[in-house]
Amino acid sequence: MRYKSDSVTTDQVHIKEEIDVTDPDVIPIIFHKKKSLIMQLLIKKEMTIIDLKKATKMNPGTVKRHINDLLKYNLVFVSRTEKNEFSIIMKYYRSSAKSFNFEISWP
Amino acid sequence: MEQSKTDLKISWQMYKSNYKAFIATELFAIFAFFLINIALALLLVAIYAFSPNLEVSSLFSDLTSRLSASHILRVIVASISFLVMVGFLNCQYGLAYDIFSSGDMFAEFKSSFTYFKRHWWQYIILIFITGLGMFVPNRSVDNDPPRFLENVNILAFQIARFIVLLLFLILFSSTLPSVTAQGNLIKSFNESFRIVRKDTKRLVKTWSIYFLIFFAPLMIFSITLTAVFSYIEGTFWIPLFYSIILAIYLVIFFVGFPMMSLIATRIYNDVDIKREKPIVQKSSTSKTTEQKQNVSKISLEEVSEDKAG
Numbered sequence: 001m002r003y004k005s006d007s008v009t010t011d012q013v014h015i016k017e018e019i020d021v022t023d024p025d026v027i028p029i030i031f032h033k034k035k036s037l038i039m040q041l042l043i044k045k046e047m048t049i050i051d052l053k054k055a056t057k058m059n060p061g062t063v064k065r066h067i068n069d070l071l072k073y074n075l076v077f078v079s080r081t082e083k084n085e086f087s088i089i090m091k092y093y094r095s096s097a098k099s100f101n102f103e104i105s106w107p
Numbered sequence: 108m109e110q111s112k113t114d115l116k117i118s119w120q121m122y123k124s125n126y127k128a129f130i131a132t133e134l135f136a137i138f139a140f141f142l143i144n145i146a147l148a149l150l151l152v153a154i155y156a157f158s159p160n161l162e163v164s165s166l167f168s169d170l171t172s173r174l175s176a177s178h179i180l181r182v183i184v185a186s187i188s189f190l191v192m193v194g195f196l197n198c199q200y201g202l203a204y205d206i207f208s209s210g211d212m213f214a215e216f217k218s219s220f221t222y223f224k225r226h227w228w229q230y231i232i233l234i235f236i237t238g239l240g241m242f243v244p245n246r247s248v249d250n251d252p253p254r255f256l257e258n259v260n261i262l263a264f265q266i267a268r269f270i271v272l273l274l275f276l277i278l279f280s281s282t283l284p285s286v287t288a289q290g291n292l293i294k295s296f297n298e299s300f301r302i303v304r305k306d307t308k309r310l311v312k313t314w315s316i317y318f319l320i321f322f323a324p325l326m327i328f329s330i331t332l333t334a335v336f337s338y339i340e341g342t343f344w345i346p347l348f349y350s351i352i353l354a355i356y357l358v359i360f361f362v363g364f365p366m367m368s369l370i371a372t373r374i375y376n377d378v379d380i381k382r383e384k385p386i387v388q389k390s391s392t393s394k395t396t397e398q399k400q401n402v403s404k405i406s407l408e409e410v411s412e413d414k415a416g
Contacts, residue, residue, distance in 0.1 A: 048210075049212065050213065060213040061215045086377075087207070087377040088212060088376075089209070
């Protein structure tokens with residue numbers, strides 16, 4: 001099964017072209033409706049939780065929990081942390097790769 | 108002046124987008140206050156019920172010569188619940204830390220419990236050492252109706268009280284964000300004094316504006332009340348005055364308090380001083396994996412590198 005993004009608009013942080021996923025626990029994570037939506041956005045560009053909140057219309061707490069799940073399986077990572085002009089620290093998240101390859105065999 | 112305006116503006120914007128977490132924390136603090144009062148009262152009743160021969164006065168033999176056992180117990184119960192309430196209220200500094208420093212720019216009510224677990228005793232000690240505990244609404248105005256004959260003294264006292272509060276705020280307001288960020292009580296005073304030395308004008312301006320917005324109405328109203336208290340009577344004016352006092356306290360409690368923590372944390376973050384090393388790495392939520400901790404460590408290192416640059 002192959003998951004591929006439609007377009008890659010910005011690429012400030014170099015990310016891998018594709019990752020082979022062998023851990024079966026990742027499947028429910030990546031195919032979760034909301035998490036896959038977040039992943040699609042993070043494949044295109046790096047975003048903060050507030051950016052993701054605006055883009056997905058989800059509660060920031062919910063976005064944060066989805067991000068934590070994605071972080072746990074190395075599907076996303078913190079691409080950079082910076083202080084904005086108002087001295088607020090902003091953490092940017094980015095997808096680990098532009099596409100993910102799954103090899104599933106059952107049983 | 109521009110900096111002070113920005114401090115207030117940014118803090119207000121952050122309050123507007125996170126007010127639910129702050130108000131929930133305050134309501135829970137009040138709830139905890141009453142819950143502990145009731146629980147301790149029930150515990151005492153249970154002790155009495157199961158030990159009919161127990162005489163409480165024997166526990167406080169010296170004190171009971173001056174105070175009744177019932178009074179002592181009420182003071183103990185009220186003090187414990189008050190301390191828990193104050194500790195929990197100041198978890199708002201943890202929420203402000205989540206907004207300004209964690210990198211995620213939002214706060215959740217449940218984070219208050221994490222900060223309470225980490226810093227409750229430090230918050231309580233700081234609040235009492237620095238005198239910031241005086242900002243906890245204590246019904247001093249309506250508890251103690253001023254008498255017209257003592258007008259001059261009471262007026263002088265009220266003005267002096269507000270000036271002292273403002274001074275405490277300027278001197279010690281950064282201790283709470285500091286202890287939240289780096290976790291050491293004594294170092295928080297060092298950082299606070301560094302901030303005062305570095306940006307005194309900004310602190311004076313920002314906190315004076317804050318004071319004018321949130322505490323000047325209370326001051327003006329309590330002085331007015333002092334002057335007219337002996338003249339007003341009837342069922343209309345007295346309830347009206349007390350309703351206004353209640354409204355002012357509610358604004359201070361639900362808006363002024365969170366704004367205080369947000370302004371203090373913003374100033375703490377913004378002023379360029381030598382920072383103390385954090386004792387523990389902070390993360391905005393209670394659940395942390397090893398990977399997340401590594402990420403936050405890298406992030407913090409990146410930020411400190413930026414600062415050095």
